[in-house]
Amino acid sequence: MKNILIIGGGTGGCIVANTLAKKLDDDEAQITVISASEQHHYQPGWLYVPFGREDARSLTRPVRSLLKKQINLLIGKVEQLDNENQQVILDNGDTVTYDYLVIATGSVPCPQDIPGLSEGGNHFYTEKDSFALYQILQEFRGGKVVIGVGGLPYKCPVAPLEFTFLFEEFIKEKGLRDKTEITYTFPLNAVFNIPSVAEVAEPILQERNINIETFFNLEEVKADEKKALSLEGTELDYDLLIMIPPHRGVPFLQGHDIADAKGWVKTNKQTLHAGDHKNIWALGDTTDIPISKAGSTAHFEGPVIAKQIVADIRGQELGEDCVYEGHVMCFLETGYSKASIIDFDYSSPPVLKAPNALMHYQKMAFNKAYWYLIPTATI
Numbered sequence: 113m114k115n116i117l118i119i120g121g122g123t124g125g126c127i128v129a130n131t132l133a134k135k136l137d138d139d140e141a142q143i144t145v146i147s148a149s150e151q152h153h154y155q156p157g158w159l160y161v162p163f164g165r166e167d168a169r170s171l172t173r174p175v176r177s178l179l180k181k182q183i184n185l186l187i188g189k190v191e192q193l194d195n196e197n198q199q200v201i202l203d204n205g206d207t208v209t210y211d212y213l214v215i216a217t218g219s220v221p222c223p224q225d226i227p228g229l230s231e232g233g234n235h236f237y238t239e240k241d242s243f244a245l246y247q248i249l250q251e252f253r254g255g256k257v258v259i260g261v262g263g264l265p266y267k268c269p270v271a272p273l274e275f276t277f278l279f280e281e282f283i284k285e286k287g288l289r290d291k292t293e294i295t296y297t298f299p300l301n302a303v304f305n306i307p308s309v310a311e312v313a314e315p316i317l318q319e320r321n322i323n324i325e326t327f328f329n330l331e332e333v334k335a336d337e338k339k340a341l342s343l344e345g346t347e348l349d350y351d352l353l354i355m356i357p358p359h360r361g362v363p364f365l366q367g368h369d370i371a372d373a374k375g376w377v378k379t380n381k382q383t384l385h386a387g388d389h390k391n392i393w394a395l396g397d398t399t400d401i402p403i404s405k406a407g408s409t410a411h412f413e414g415p416v417i418a419k420q421i422v423a424d425i426r427g428q429e430l431g432e433d434c435v436y437e438g439h440v441m442c443f444l445e446t447g448y449s450k451a452s453i454i455d456f457d458y459s460s461p462p463v464l465k466a467p468n469a470l471m472h473y474q475k476m477a478f479n480k481a482y483w484y485l486i487p488t489a490t491i
């Protein structure tokens with residue numbers, strides 16, 4: 113009887129746990145999920161909370177309700193990974209051992225990494241912050257608004273663009289467009305790091321009279337003076353600053369041997385093994401694989417790990433489907449009830465269709481169907 117331990121009860125952790133529970137017999141393995149939170153958040157819904165289009169409370173369900181009943185769930189925070197002894201240590205001092213370990217601990221927005229950003233900036237990347245931004249937008253009466261990406265990497269790379277489009281629509285509906293100047297910033301020399309996405313997004317920003325500041329690497333926010341300063345020497349005045357903070361992996365991984373200083377697990381981009389460890393895998397946001405940190409990434413990675421573990425337990429050969437090919441799929445909301453879809457893998461860059469109403473309504477439907485299609489999936 114093997115012990116499979118999965119750290120994280122988010123998108124990736126639930127998919128791996130449920131897939132394993134479906135494939136393995138009860139006498140083959142004990143599957144345990146450790147989650148720091150009792151709740152699983154549908155984070156893509158936070159994009160809509162500031163505009164009053166989603167209620168943050170409806171984007172949450174208990175992790176327990178998403179896991180098959182034979183999966184053991186422990187609520188607690190892993191504080192230490194002792195891979196030599198194949199165990200993790202929790203914040204209450206308990207030790208949990210494993211034969212196989214899957215790390216699915218996600219990523220953490222870190223506004224504290226940029227001086228002044230916590231004081232001067234807002235964002236929608238946590239439940240609390242998306243609701244705080246809702247309250248700010250309720251009071252908003254016009255002014256200079258700077259929306260952008262405060263540092264790389266960050267999860268759901270298109271969300272800042274989507275937010276910019278939805279914000280423009282929102283203030284137009286409120287009759288404040290004439291009183292509002294919007295500036296979108298991005299750290300690279302384009303409005304997005306994937307050229308085909310930038311080619312679709314840039315003309316839309318221009319049509320909607322949204323200023324573009326590329327090569328804007330946020331260095332400091334002077335909250336008292338309401339100024340955002342970039343490494344390149346650009347200074348932007350703002351009345352409202354919405355900046356996605358740079359992200360890190362979770363604290364117990366920062367500087368651990370299997371991760372880098374920022375906590376991104378050194379992950380084989382095909383097998384998803386953590387470094388040379390044959391019994392440790394990572395998926396979702398926590399990996400250092402240079403692709404989008406997205407729920408869809410975790411969704412396509414999960415089965416690859418589950419199949420490897422099952423094959424190892426049963427002494428079977430690995431099939432061709434035990435390799436992750438870099439599949440990512442995300443919607444791109446462009447406002448005014450239109451969206452496009454971005455679908456790619458390591459060998460095929462995305463080709464985007466013109467934004468249309470069908471894609472927008474597919475995304476709306478997916479937002480509701482998430483609970484039945486993704487964390488509970490057993491592929």
Ligand SMILES: Cc1cc2nc3c(=O)[nH]c(=O)nc-3n(C[C@H](O)[C@H](O)[C@H](O)COP(=O)(O)OP(=O)(O)OC[C@H]3O[C@@H](n4cnc5c(N)ncnc54)[C@H](O)[C@@H]3O)c2cc1C
Pocket residue numbers: 119120121122123124125146147148149152154155156157158159188189190191216217218219236237238267268271362364395396397398405406407408409410441442443
């Ligand atoms: C505003 C917004 C919009 C987004 N839109 C999209 C989208 O349209 N499409 C898309 O594909 N993705 C989107 N995403 C990204 C998506 O939500 C994440 O990429 C996805 O949730 C990553 O899954 P994960 O399993 O890696 O991490 P998470 O789902 O974040 O789960 C991490 C889990 O680890 C647990 N954990 C953390 N630390 C510890 C610890 N020390 N001990 C124990 N447990 C721990 C947490 O409690 C949690 O259960 C969006 C994200 C945001 C914020």
